[in-house]
Amino acid sequence: MCGKGESEECCPVKDILARFGDKWSIYTILMLGKQEKLRFNELKAQITGVSQRMLTVTLRSLEEDGLVSRAVYPEIPPRVEYSLTPLGKSLLLQLLALADWAKLNINQILEARERYSKKTQPIS
Amino acid sequence: MCGKGESEECCPVKDILARFGDKWSIYTILMLGKQEKLRFNELKAQITGVSQRMLTVTLRSLEEDGLVSRAVYPEIPPRVEYSLTPLGKSLLLQLLALADWAKLNINQILEARERYSKKTQPIS
DNA sequence: TAACTAGGTTACTTTTAGTAACTCAAAATT
DNA sequence: AATTTTGAGTTACTAAAAGTAACCTAGTTA
Numbered sequence: 001m002c003g004k005g006e007s008e009e010c011c012p013v014k015d016i017l018a019r020f021g022d023k024w025s026i027y028t029i030l031m032l033g034k035q036e037k038l039r040f041n042e043l044k045a046q047i048t049g050v051s052q053r054m055l056t057v058t059l060r061s062l063e064e065d066g067l068v069s070r071a072v073y074p075e076i077p078p079r080v081e082y083s084l085t086p087l088g089k090s091l092l093l094q095l096l097a098l099a100d101w102a103k104l105n106i107n108q109i110l111e112a113r114e115r116y117s118k119k120t121q122p123i124s
Numbered sequence: 125m126c127g128k129g130e131s132e133e134c135c136p137v138k139d140i141l142a143r144f145g146d147k148w149s150i151y152t153i154l155m156l157g158k159q160e161k162l163r164f165n166e167l168k169a170q171i172t173g174v175s176q177r178m179l180t181v182t183l184r185s186l187e188e189d190g191l192v193s194r195a196v197y198p199e200i201p202p203r204v205e206y207s208l209t210p211l212g213k214s215l216l217l218q219l220l221a222l223a224d225w226a227k228l229n230i231n232q233i234l235e236a237r238e239r240y241s242k243k244t245q246p247i248s
Numbered sequence: 249t250a251a252c253t254a255g256g257t258t259a260c261t262t263t264t265a266g267t268a269a270c271t272c273a274a275a276a277t278t
Numbered sequence: 279a280a281t282t283t284t285g286a287g288t289t290a291c292t293a294a295a296a297g298t299a300a301c302c303t304a305g306t307t308a
Binding site for chain 2 (some may be wrong): 011013014015016017018020023024026027030048063064065066087094095096098099102103105108109112113114115116117
Protein backbone atom coordinates (compact mmCIF):
# COMPACT_ATOMS: atom_id res chain seq x y z
CA MET A 1 0.00 0.00 0.00
CA CYS A 2 2.52 2.60 1.16
CA GLY A 3 6.13 2.51 2.17
CA LYS A 4 7.49 2.46 5.67
CA GLY A 5 7.25 5.23 8.20
CA GLU A 6 4.58 7.20 6.41
CA SER A 7 1.85 9.03 8.23
CA GLU A 8 -1.77 7.93 8.25
CA GLU A 9 -2.73 10.67 5.79
CA CYS A 10 -0.54 9.27 3.06
CA CYS A 11 -2.21 5.90 3.10
CA PRO A 12 -5.90 6.02 2.21
CA VAL A 13 -6.52 2.32 2.48
CA LYS A 14 -5.05 2.01 5.93
CA ASP A 15 -6.68 5.20 7.15
CA ILE A 16 -10.11 4.13 5.97
CA LEU A 17 -9.78 0.52 7.09
CA ALA A 18 -8.71 1.80 10.48
CA ARG A 19 -12.10 3.52 10.69
CA PHE A 20 -14.00 0.37 9.82
CA GLY A 21 -11.69 -1.63 12.00
CA ASP A 22 -14.13 -1.62 14.86
CA LYS A 23 -16.93 -3.90 15.82
CA TRP A 24 -19.94 -1.86 14.66
CA SER A 25 -19.25 0.49 11.73
CA ILE A 26 -19.70 -1.92 8.84
CA TYR A 27 -22.76 -3.52 10.37
CA THR A 28 -24.32 -0.12 11.02
CA ILE A 29 -23.89 0.90 7.37
CA LEU A 30 -25.43 -2.39 6.24
CA MET A 31 -28.44 -1.73 8.46
CA LEU A 32 -28.85 1.82 7.21
CA GLY A 33 -28.72 0.37 3.70
CA LYS A 34 -31.94 -1.53 4.31
CA GLN A 35 -34.12 1.48 5.08
CA GLU A 36 -33.88 5.06 3.86
CA LYS A 37 -34.16 6.52 7.35
CA LEU A 38 -33.79 5.00 10.78
CA ARG A 39 -34.19 6.52 14.19
CA PHE A 40 -31.65 5.94 16.93
CA ASN A 41 -33.66 3.35 18.81
CA GLU A 42 -34.68 1.57 15.62
CA LEU A 43 -31.03 1.16 14.74
CA LYS A 44 -30.24 0.02 18.25
CA ALA A 45 -32.93 -2.65 18.01
CA GLN A 46 -31.65 -3.91 14.66
CA ILE A 47 -27.97 -3.99 15.53
CA THR A 48 -28.18 -6.79 18.02
CA GLY A 49 -25.82 -6.42 20.91
CA VAL A 50 -24.75 -2.83 20.42
CA SER A 51 -24.86 -0.62 23.48
CA GLN A 52 -26.33 2.87 23.46
CA ARG A 53 -22.94 4.39 23.97
CA MET A 54 -21.20 2.41 21.22
CA LEU A 55 -23.98 3.16 18.75
CA THR A 56 -23.61 6.87 19.51
CA VAL A 57 -19.84 6.69 19.11
CA THR A 58 -20.13 4.71 15.86
CA LEU A 59 -22.73 7.01 14.33
CA ARG A 60 -20.72 10.12 15.22
CA SER A 61 -17.66 8.64 13.55
CA LEU A 62 -19.62 7.73 10.41
CA GLU A 63 -21.15 11.19 10.38
CA GLU A 64 -17.72 12.76 10.72
CA ASP A 65 -16.53 10.80 7.68
CA GLY A 66 -19.53 11.96 5.65
CA LEU A 67 -21.01 8.49 5.30
CA VAL A 68 -24.09 9.03 7.44
CA SER A 69 -26.25 12.11 7.89
CA ARG A 70 -28.03 13.01 11.09
CA ALA A 71 -31.29 14.94 11.10
CA VAL A 72 -32.44 16.28 14.45
CA TYR A 73 -36.07 17.35 14.90
CA PRO A 74 -36.37 19.69 17.86
CA GLU A 75 -39.27 17.92 19.49
CA ILE A 76 -39.83 16.54 22.93
CA PRO A 77 -39.06 13.72 23.26
CA PRO A 78 -36.36 14.24 20.64
CA ARG A 79 -36.47 12.63 17.20
CA VAL A 80 -33.25 11.95 15.30
CA GLU A 81 -33.16 10.26 11.91
CA TYR A 82 -30.07 8.69 10.43
CA SER A 83 -29.55 7.92 6.76
CA LEU A 84 -26.73 7.12 4.37
CA THR A 85 -25.23 9.97 2.36
CA PRO A 86 -24.45 9.37 -1.35
CA LEU A 87 -20.90 8.55 -0.27
CA GLY A 88 -22.26 6.11 2.30
CA LYS A 89 -24.42 4.50 -0.35
CA SER A 90 -21.44 4.00 -2.64
CA LEU A 91 -19.60 2.31 0.20
CA LEU A 92 -22.67 0.22 0.92
CA LEU A 93 -22.29 -1.45 -2.49
CA GLN A 94 -18.84 -2.70 -1.51
CA LEU A 95 -20.01 -3.82 1.90
CA LEU A 96 -22.96 -5.70 0.42
CA ALA A 97 -20.49 -7.62 -1.75
CA LEU A 98 -18.51 -8.40 1.40
CA ALA A 99 -21.70 -9.50 3.16
CA ASP A 100 -22.56 -11.80 0.24
CA TRP A 101 -19.09 -13.31 0.44
CA ALA A 102 -19.65 -13.92 4.15
CA LYS A 103 -22.96 -15.69 3.59
CA LEU A 104 -21.46 -17.80 0.83
CA ASN A 105 -18.39 -18.85 2.79
CA ILE A 106 -19.49 -19.02 6.40
CA ASN A 107 -19.61 -22.80 6.30
CA GLN A 108 -16.07 -23.14 5.04
CA ILE A 109 -14.92 -20.81 7.80
CA LEU A 110 -16.81 -22.71 10.48
CA GLU A 111 -15.30 -25.96 9.21
CA ALA A 112 -11.83 -24.42 9.28
CA ARG A 113 -12.37 -23.36 12.89
CA GLU A 114 -13.48 -26.87 13.72
CA ARG A 115 -10.34 -28.36 12.15
CA TYR A 116 -8.15 -25.82 13.91
CA SER A 117 -9.56 -26.58 17.33
CA LYS A 118 -9.08 -30.31 16.77
CA LYS A 119 -5.52 -29.79 15.57
CA THR A 120 -4.48 -27.66 18.52
CA GLN A 121 -6.51 -29.38 21.25
CA PRO A 122 -6.23 -33.15 20.71
CA ILE A 123 -7.78 -34.08 24.08
CA SER A 124 -5.23 -36.76 25.03
CA MET B 125 -29.46 -9.56 8.58
CA CYS B 126 -30.95 -11.68 11.33
CA GLY B 127 -33.70 -11.15 13.86
CA LYS B 128 -33.25 -10.20 17.47
CA GLY B 129 -31.71 -12.32 20.15
CA GLU B 130 -30.07 -14.79 17.84
CA SER B 131 -26.70 -16.32 18.59
CA GLU B 132 -23.57 -15.46 16.63
CA GLU B 133 -23.70 -18.76 14.75
CA CYS B 134 -26.99 -17.86 13.10
CA CYS B 135 -25.67 -14.68 11.59
CA PRO B 136 -22.79 -15.24 9.17
CA VAL B 137 -22.33 -11.61 8.24
CA LYS B 138 -22.04 -10.41 11.80
CA ASP B 139 -19.86 -13.32 12.83
CA ILE B 140 -17.43 -12.76 9.99
CA LEU B 141 -17.41 -8.99 10.25
CA ALA B 142 -16.70 -9.38 13.96
CA ARG B 143 -13.51 -11.19 12.97
CA PHE B 144 -12.39 -8.42 10.66
CA GLY B 145 -13.49 -5.87 13.21
CA ASP B 146 -9.98 -5.39 14.46
CA LYS B 147 -7.21 -3.12 13.44
CA TRP B 148 -5.02 -5.53 11.45
CA SER B 149 -6.86 -8.43 9.80
CA ILE B 150 -7.97 -6.79 6.57
CA TYR B 151 -4.65 -5.07 6.07
CA THR B 152 -2.78 -8.31 6.67
CA ILE B 153 -4.80 -10.12 4.01
CA LEU B 154 -4.17 -7.28 1.56
CA MET B 155 -0.44 -7.58 2.19
CA LEU B 156 -0.46 -11.34 1.75
CA GLY B 157 -2.30 -10.75 -1.52
CA LYS B 158 0.70 -8.95 -2.95
CA GLN B 159 3.17 -11.81 -2.61
CA GLU B 160 2.60 -15.54 -2.71
CA LYS B 161 4.54 -16.17 0.47
CA LEU B 162 5.75 -13.89 3.20
CA ARG B 163 7.79 -14.61 6.27
CA PHE B 164 6.81 -13.27 9.67
CA ASN B 165 9.29 -10.42 9.73
CA GLU B 166 8.62 -9.50 6.12
CA LEU B 167 4.95 -9.09 7.01
CA LYS B 168 5.85 -7.15 10.10
CA ALA B 169 7.95 -4.75 8.02
CA GLN B 170 5.17 -4.21 5.49
CA ILE B 171 2.33 -3.72 7.94
CA THR B 172 3.54 -0.43 9.33
CA GLY B 173 2.85 -0.01 13.00
CA VAL B 174 1.89 -3.55 13.90
CA SER B 175 3.55 -5.03 16.95
CA GLN B 176 5.00 -8.51 17.05
CA ARG B 177 2.33 -9.67 19.42
CA MET B 178 -0.58 -8.26 17.44
CA LEU B 179 0.76 -9.72 14.20
CA THR B 180 1.00 -13.12 15.86
CA VAL B 181 -2.53 -12.80 17.25
CA THR B 182 -3.91 -11.63 13.89
CA LEU B 183 -2.20 -14.38 11.90
CA ARG B 184 -3.39 -17.08 14.31
CA SER B 185 -6.94 -15.84 13.99
CA LEU B 186 -6.75 -15.79 10.18
CA GLU B 187 -5.21 -19.26 10.25
CA GLU B 188 -8.00 -20.49 12.50
CA ASP B 189 -10.57 -19.22 10.00
CA GLY B 190 -8.81 -20.99 7.15
CA LEU B 191 -7.87 -17.79 5.35
CA VAL B 192 -4.12 -18.02 5.85
CA SER B 193 -1.82 -21.02 5.93
CA ARG B 194 1.30 -21.24 8.03
CA ALA B 195 4.29 -23.33 6.94
CA VAL B 196 6.95 -23.92 9.57
CA TYR B 197 10.41 -25.06 8.47
CA PRO B 198 12.23 -26.67 11.39
CA GLU B 199 15.46 -24.76 10.97
CA ILE B 200 17.50 -22.62 13.31
CA PRO B 201 16.80 -19.76 13.32
CA PRO B 202 13.22 -20.72 12.49
CA ARG B 203 11.58 -19.98 9.17
CA VAL B 204 7.83 -19.56 8.90
CA GLU B 205 6.04 -18.71 5.68
CA TYR B 206 2.53 -17.34 5.52
CA SER B 207 0.31 -17.41 2.45
CA LEU B 208 -3.34 -17.02 1.55
CA THR B 209 -5.44 -20.17 1.19
CA PRO B 210 -7.89 -20.41 -1.75
CA LEU B 211 -10.56 -19.15 0.66
CA GLY B 212 -8.31 -16.28 1.65
CA LYS B 213 -7.73 -15.45 -2.01
CA SER B 214 -11.46 -15.32 -2.67
CA LEU B 215 -11.86 -12.90 0.23
CA LEU B 216 -8.93 -10.89 -1.09
CA LEU B 217 -10.95 -10.06 -4.20
CA GLN B 218 -13.62 -8.41 -2.05
CA LEU B 219 -11.06 -6.58 0.03
CA LEU B 220 -9.26 -5.28 -3.05
CA ALA B 221 -12.56 -3.79 -4.21
CA LEU B 222 -12.89 -2.17 -0.80
CA ALA B 223 -9.33 -0.87 -1.03
CA ASP B 224 -10.07 0.60 -4.47
CA TRP B 225 -13.12 2.33 -3.05
CA ALA B 226 -10.94 3.76 -0.30
CA LYS B 227 -8.38 5.15 -2.73
CA LEU B 228 -11.11 6.62 -4.89
CA ASN B 229 -12.98 8.29 -2.04
CA ILE B 230 -10.34 9.24 0.49
CA ASN B 231 -10.51 12.89 -0.55
CA GLN B 232 -14.24 13.12 -0.04
CA ILE B 233 -13.83 11.58 3.40
CA LEU B 234 -11.02 13.94 4.36
CA GLU B 235 -13.15 16.89 3.21
CA ALA B 236 -16.07 15.62 5.26
CA ARG B 237 -13.87 15.39 8.34
CA GLU B 238 -12.70 18.94 7.70
CA ARG B 239 -16.28 20.20 7.48
CA TYR B 240 -17.25 18.27 10.60
CA SER B 241 -14.43 19.72 12.69
CA LYS B 242 -15.34 23.24 11.56
CA LYS B 243 -19.00 22.66 12.33
CA THR B 244 -18.40 21.32 15.83
CA GLN B 245 -15.42 23.49 16.80
CA PRO B 246 -16.12 27.04 15.61
CA ILE B 247 -13.22 28.60 17.54
CA SER B 248 -15.15 31.51 19.02
C1' DT C 249 32.65 -17.32 24.86
C1' DA C 250 29.62 -13.98 23.24
C1' DA C 251 26.58 -12.15 20.03
C1' DC C 252 23.22 -12.88 16.39
C1' DT C 253 19.18 -14.85 14.27
C1' DA C 254 13.71 -15.49 13.35
C1' DG C 255 9.70 -16.10 15.34
C1' DG C 256 7.68 -16.01 18.72
C1' DT C 257 5.87 -15.69 24.34
C1' DT C 258 5.22 -13.39 28.86
C1' DA C 259 4.27 -9.74 32.02
C1' DC C 260 2.78 -5.24 32.35
C1' DT C 261 0.52 -0.66 30.90
C1' DT C 262 -2.60 1.96 28.23
C1' DT C 263 -6.66 2.36 25.29
C1' DT C 264 -10.98 0.96 23.93
C1' DA C 265 -15.38 -1.27 24.52
C1' DG C 266 -19.25 -2.63 27.52
C1' DT C 267 -22.69 -1.78 31.54
C1' DA C 268 -25.67 0.67 34.18
C1' DA C 269 -27.41 4.66 36.01
C1' DC C 270 -28.59 9.42 35.06
C1' DT C 271 -30.25 13.65 32.22
C1' DC C 272 -33.53 16.75 29.69
C1' DA C 273 -38.16 18.89 28.98
C1' DA C 274 -42.70 18.37 27.65
C1' DA C 275 -46.83 15.44 27.42
C1' DA C 276 -49.63 11.95 29.30
C1' DT C 277 -51.24 9.49 33.25
C1' DT C 278 -52.64 9.00 38.13
C1' DA D 279 -50.48 18.61 41.37
C1' DA D 280 -47.36 15.07 41.31
C1' DT D 281 -45.56 11.22 38.90
C1' DT D 282 -44.39 8.62 34.91
C1' DT D 283 -43.09 8.11 30.21
C1' DT D 284 -40.51 9.13 26.13
C1' DG D 285 -36.11 9.23 22.76
C1' DA D 286 -31.67 10.25 22.42
C1' DG D 287 -28.29 10.66 24.38
C1' DT D 288 -24.16 11.44 28.79
C1' DT D 289 -21.39 10.14 32.59
C1' DA D 290 -18.90 7.22 35.66
C1' DC D 291 -17.25 2.88 36.21
C1' DT D 292 -15.55 -1.97 34.91
C1' DA D 293 -13.91 -5.42 31.68
C1' DA D 294 -11.58 -6.56 27.64
C1' DA D 295 -8.44 -5.71 24.00
C1' DA D 296 -4.34 -3.65 22.10
C1' DG D 297 0.36 -1.76 22.71
C1' DT D 298 5.22 -2.03 24.84
C1' DA D 299 9.22 -4.06 26.23
C1' DA D 300 11.83 -7.66 27.90
C1' DC D 301 12.70 -12.49 27.48
C1' DC D 302 13.24 -17.31 25.13
C1' DT D 303 15.15 -20.88 21.96
C1' DA D 304 19.19 -23.30 19.89
C1' DG D 305 22.17 -23.57 16.27
C1' DT D 306 25.89 -20.36 13.53
C1' DT D 307 29.15 -16.95 13.14
C1' DA D 308 32.69 -13.66 14.99
